[in-house]
Amino acid sequence: MPSNKSVSDAPIVQFTNCRILRDHQLQREDLWVREGKILNPEKLFFDEKGSADVQLDCKDSIIAPGFIDVQINGGFGVDFSLATDDFKSGIDLVSQKILSHGVTSFCPTLVTSPPSVYHQVLPQISVRNGGAHGAGILGAHLEGPFISKEKKGAHPEHCLRTFEAGAFQDLLATYGSLDCVQIVTLAPEMSRSSEVIQELTKRGICVSLGHSVANLSQAEEAVQHGATFITHLFNAMLPFHHRDPGIVGLLTSDKIPAGRRVFYGMISDGIHTNPAALRIAHRAHPKGLVLVTDAIAGMGLAPGRHTLGQQVVEIDGLNTYIAGTKTLSGSVATMDTCVRHFQEATGCSVETALEAASLHPAQLLGIEHKKGTLNYDSDADFLMLNDSLYVQATYIAGKEVWRQDGLGM
Amino acid sequence: MRLVILEDYEQASEWAAKYICNRIIQFKPSQGRYFTLGLPTGNTPLGCYKKLIEYHKNGDLSFKYVKTFNMDEYVGLPRNHPESYHSYMWNNFFKHIDIDPNNAHILDGNAPDLQAECDAFEKKIEEAGGIDLFVGGIGPDGHIAFNEPGSSLSSRTRLKTLAMDTILANAKYFDGDLSKVPTMALTVGVGTVMDAREVMILITGAHKAFALYKAIEEGVNHMWTVSAFQQHPRTIFVCDEDATLELRVKTVKYFKG
Numbered sequence: 001m002p003s004n005k006s007v008s009d010a011p012i013v014q015f016t017n018c019r020i021l022r023d024h025q026l027q028r029e030d031l032w033v034r035e036g037k038i039l040n041p042e043k044l045f046f047d048e049k050g051s052a053d054v055q056l057d058c059k060d061s062i063i064a065p066g067f068i069d070v071q072i073n074g075g076f077g078v079d080f081s082l083a084t085d086d087f088k089s090g091i092d093l094v095s096q097k098i099l100s101h102g103v104t105s106f107c108p109t110l111v112t113s114p115p116s117v118y119h120q121v122l123p124q125i126s127v128r129n130g131g132a133h134g135a136g137i138l139g140a141h142l143e144g145p146f147i148s149k150e151k152k153g154a155h156p157e158h159c160l161r162t163f164e165a166g167a168f169q170d171l172l173a174t175y176g177s178l179d180c181v182q183i184v185t186l187a188p189e190m191s192r193s194s195e196v197i198q199e200l201t202k203r204g205i206c207v208s209l210g211h212s213v214a215n216l217s218q219a220e221e222a223v224q225h226g227a228t229f230i231t232h233l234f235n236a237m238l239p240f241h242h243r244d245p246g247i248v249g250l251l252t253s254d255k256i257p258a259g260r261r262v263f264y265g266m267i268s269d270g271i272h273t274n275p276a277a278l279r280i281a282h283r284a285h286p287k288g289l290v291l292v293t294d295a296i297a298g299m300g301l302a303p304g305r306h307t308l309g310q311q312v313v314e315i316d317g318l319n320t321y322i323a324g325t326k327t328l329s330g331s332v333a334t335m336d337t338c339v340r341h342f343q344e345a346t347g348c349s350v351e352t353a354l355e356a357a358s359l360h361p362a363q364l365l366g367i368e369h370k371k372g373t374l375n376y377d378s379d380a381d382f383l384m385l386n387d388s389l390y391v392q393a394t395y396i397a398g399k400e401v402w403r404q405d406g407l408g409m
Numbered sequence: 410m411r412l413v414i415l416e417d418y419e420q421a422s423e424w425a426a427k428y429i430c431n432r433i434i435q436f437k438p439s440q441g442r443y444f445t446l447g448l449p450t451g452n453t454p455l456g457c458y459k460k461l462i463e464y465h466k467n468g469d470l471s472f473k474y475v476k477t478f479n480m481d482e483y484v485g486l487p488r489n490h491p492e493s494y495h496s497y498m499w500n501n502f503f504k505h506i507d508i509d510p511n512n513a514h515i516l517d518g519n520a521p522d523l524q525a526e527c528d529a530f531e532k533k534i535e536e537a538g539g540i541d542l543f544v545g546g547i548g549p550d551g552h553i554a555f556n557e558p559g560s561s562l563s564s565r566t567r568l569k570t571l572a573m574d575t576i577l578a579n580a581k582y583f584d585g586d587l588s589k590v591p592t593m594a595l596t597v598g599v600g601t602v603m604d605a606r607e608v609m610i611l612i613t614g615a616h617k618a619f620a621l622y623k624a625i626e627e628g629v630n631h632m633w634t635v636s637a638f639q640q641h642p643r644t645i646f647v648c649d650e651d652a653t654l655e656l657r658v659k660t661v662k663y664f665k666g
Contacts, residue, residue, distance in 0.1 A: 030504070042499045046488060049510040 010035040012044070013398065014052035018384070020063045021354055022374050031063055033380045036397030040376040058384060061392060064354040065372050066104025066381035067335045068361035070183060071141055071231070071265055071292035073109045073308060075299040080108045081309030083120035091125065095134030097300060099402040101334040102357075102391040104381035105136040105371060107182050109294075111309045112144030112155035119176040127180050130381065130396040138365060139182025142175060143231060146186040146196075147211035153236040154322050154329030155211065156310040164191040168199040181205055182365060185231040187212035188222035201226030206365060208265075209247055211236040216249040223256055229364055230264035232294055233281055235272055235328070251285040263364040265292040266356075268342040269333035271318055275345035282346045290364055291338045291357040296320060296330035340389050350389065410638065411645040412625065412664035414653055418613045421649045422456025425544070425611055428645070429461060430470050432542055432607075438474035443512065445476045445534075447543030447602065449554075450497045453611050454546060462505040472508040476537050478530070480545060480554035480602075483591035484518040484568065492582045493518070516566070516595040527566040527595055534601070543605035547612050550574050551620040551633030555596035558632040564598030599637045608644040610635060615651040622655035 015031040022029065032039040032052070044050040074080045076097050078090035091108055098106065108125055110118065122140060130136030145161045152160060163170035172178065184200055185208040186193060197207045209222055210231025215238070219227075230237075230247055238246035245252075250262045266289055268278055282289055293299070298306035298315040305314055305323060308330055312323040315332055322329050333341075335357060343353035362372020370379050380398035383391050394402040415421040429446070438444040448454075464470040482494045490496065495515055503513055514533055520526035534540060545553050550572065556564060557572040571579075576590050583589040602608060612621050624635040625646065638644040653661050 041504065042489065042496070045499060045503060045510045045513075046495055046515075051510060 011053040012039065012050065013054045013056060014041070015056050015058050015063065018058035018061050018063045020374050021065065021351055024351055024355065026062060026351055031374065031382070033398035036380055036399075038374055038376055038378045038380050043376075061384040061386065062350070062354075062389075063374065064383050064385060065358040065362075065374055065378075066135075066383055066394065066396065067102045067291075067339070067357040068138070068365075068372060069098070069103045069106040069293050069295075069335050069357075070138075070290065070361050070364065071109050071143070072098070072103075072106050072295045073111060073330050074297040075295050077297055077301055077306070079297040079307050079309065080121070081110045081113050081117060082307060083117045087121060087124050091137070092134060095130070095137065098135050098335070099394045099396075100391065100404075102336045102339075102383045102385070102394060103135050104130055104383075104394060104396050105138050107138050107141040109141040109143055112147065112152070112159045113309050114159050115174050115176070117309070118142075118174060122175060122177055122180065125180050127182075130401070132396075132399065132401045134401075136381075136396070137180075138367070139180050141183040141185070141208075142181055143185040144211065145174065146171065146184075146190060146193075147236075148187040148189065148213050150213050151187070151211045151236040151238075153211060154308060154311055154313070154327055159310065162190055163193075163196055167192040167195045171196055171200075178203060178205060183208055183229065185210040185229075187214060188227065189214040189218045193222065194225045197222055197225040197227055204366075209237075209250075212247060213238055214247055215244050216246055216253065219247045219250050220253055220255040223250060223253075223260075223262055228260065228263060229290075230262065232267050232272065232292065233264040234277055235267070248281075251281060251288065261288055261363070263288045263290050263360060265290050265294075266342070267292055267294045267331055267333065268338045268345065269293075269318055269331045270341050270345075271333075272328060272331065278342070278345050282348065286348075286352065288360070289356045290360045291335065291342055293333050293335050293338055294330045295332060295334070299332040299334065301332075336389065336391050343389065350387075353389065410625070410641075412660075413645060413647045414661065414665055415647070415649055417649050417651075418456055421611065421613050421647055422454075423460050425454075425457045425609060425647045426460030426464065428609065428647075429457070429542065429544065430464050433470065433472075433475060436541065440474065443474050443476045443537065445478065445537050445540045445542075447540045447545070447597070447605060448477050448479050448498070448502075449544055449546045449611070450479065450481070450494045451546050453613055453617075454544065455501060457544075457611065458502045462502070465506045472506045475508060476512040477508065477514060478534055478537075478540060478597075479515040481594050481596040482516040482518040484523065484593040484595060486518060486591050488517075488519065518591075518595055523568050523595060527568065530566045530595075530597075531601065534604075540602075540605035542607045542609060543602050544609050544611065545602060545635075547610055547617055547620050547624065547635045548575065549578070549616055549620055551623050551635050553599065553602060553610070553635045553637075555594045556599050556634040558634070560599060560631060560634050562603075562629070562631055562634065562637040563600045565600055566595065566597045569594055569596050599634050603637060603641055606643065608638055608641055610638065610644065610646045612646060612648040612652045614649070615654055617648075617652050618654040618656075621646070621648060621652050626656060626660060
């Protein structure tokens with residue numbers, strides 16, 4: 001294409017010599033970007049008589065939509081459940097560092113904490129676009145405190161709460177504000193949960209089931225009232241039983257309302273879930289699988305002791321436990337490691353692995369019209385990866401925000 | 410006329426592409442002096458387009474100073490429909506080369522005034538200095554572009570109703586649903602193509618053999634509109650062996666010799 005001045009002021013960039021993930025397949029097509037969005041080049045050619053201003057050779061890379069992490073508790077020494085003075089700079093640091101893992105949007109996650117923490121921290125989290133400064137923030141994920149004592153996992157027991165007295169009002173009082181909240185994880189067997197789920201859903205907040213001893217009927221009822229997600233499937237819930245599959249049974253339940261899909265988070269770090277279990281879940285309900293890291297403050301740091309909200313955790317290799325116990329508490333996996341491990345463990349296609357970290361979380365949050373795909377008019381948040389799914393470069397709104405050292409283009 | 414017979418589809422496509430490529434290069438197009446090319450759609454020219462793209466990607470051929478005029482487009486089909494000729498040209502040709510979008514002309518089958526659109530197209534060809542080389546195909550019923558049997562051999566760019574044969578042949582591109590196939594199209598006329606300085610017709614496959622026979626061994630006849638090119642000073646028919654199956658051995662031997 002002649003690189004003459006195109007018809008609009010915004011420069012048009014054409015990424016060539018690449019394979020892009022579109023319509024669930026890797027296709028040999030060029031990717032066109034203008035004004036931070038994916039551009040339709042055919043429309044540009046015929047309607048505007050326009051052409052590219054800049055052509056970039058991607059050296060046969062794979063181009064995929066940027067990863068979206070809907071469960072990340074911190075990293076690089078930063079803990080989102082700690083109300084520190086420099087909380088804002090902490091979240092900025094994490095959002096900047098995770099660009100190298102291919103994450104272009106995320107939901108900072110708070111584990112069960114006392115109300116004072118929510119009241120101090122939540123006002124400091126704002127929904128914002130990503131850029132050179134870091135990945136975009138879609139809103140907070142509040143995991144707890146309305147969860148089951150029996151399945152608290154690494155969450156501190158003294159902070160657990162119920163909402164049997166005032167239902168939604170109790171929840172609101174605990175959190176203080178729901179302005180920038182995107183997801184709430186709760187245990188649906190708790191009394192008055194249906195009302196709470198309905199209220200949250202009405203406000204556009206995604207309700208997730210987790211840290212719970214609910215049976216399948218309770219879980220199905222929660223879905224009927226609006227719940228759409230399962231927090232880290234298999235972990236912190238009753239194990240699958242053939243006469244009561246529990247929450248796990250939602251993957252193949254026939255009581256999901258028409259037109260709705262239940263999504264489920266999987267931490268595929270090789271530790272939280274046995275590969276065989278990962279495969280069972282994936283094969284039972286492939287379109288619902290959402291890769292999450294559940295990363296904690298110690299992610300990205302040397303092994304040793306770190307905090308996770310009110311708890312102290314110990315990191316040893318990829319394993320993270322409540323100090324002195326064998327209770328798993330989050331992970332130190334990065335999103336790109338999870339994608340690679342998921343692909344290896346299930347033997348699925350590259351396209352499937354990539355969509356589990358991009359398209360599916362976008363669909364979960366109802367934002368797939370602008371995130372999670374490379375469709376025309378979507379936000380131009382994308383990654384260049386090599387065939388082994390290592391991230392080589394990260395782009396947000398069409399601009400390069402991270403590049404692997406030693407790569408020229 | 411010249412009849413160039415190649416062994417198979419690939420070789421015919423390559424011969425045609427090389428011919429077009431050489432014509433453009435010999436012409437030495439430049440700013441203000443464009444090479445004008447008439448272009449077809451359909452299955453037959455796909456191999457030729459692939460080869461032209463290859464020559465472009467090798468750095469041997471640029472379309473920077475080439476103007477193109479497509480033969481036809483369906484009426485009433487949205488421009489971005491996967492079966493529109495705009496989509497065909499974008500996916501099979503334009504997106505792979507360096508042509509200036511302002512120089513790629515295709516009739517607009519959704520124009521508010523279809524005849525005005527056709528007249529404007531004729532004018533654009535005239536303003537471009539006429540067509541240097543018009544590349545076309547042949548339908549099984551001997552039509553060129555959408556000049557169906559019975560079209561005037563002096564016709565110009567206009568609206569045409571498609572013959573039932575054509576609609577049936579096209580159904581496979583519309584999920585086999587006849588109701589989805591367009592019934593009308595805008596097309597350059599036989600006269601429009603005859604005005605080109607040079608014409609190259611691509612004909613491959615046994616199913617086109619009878620049409621080729623009618624086009625070159627029988628008389629000029631509006632029922633087989635490609636036959637009009639018997640009266641054009643510079644026409645080449647490029648075909649594969651299969652397309653010659655209905656010709657007389659004498660004809661084939663003459664042109665092969």
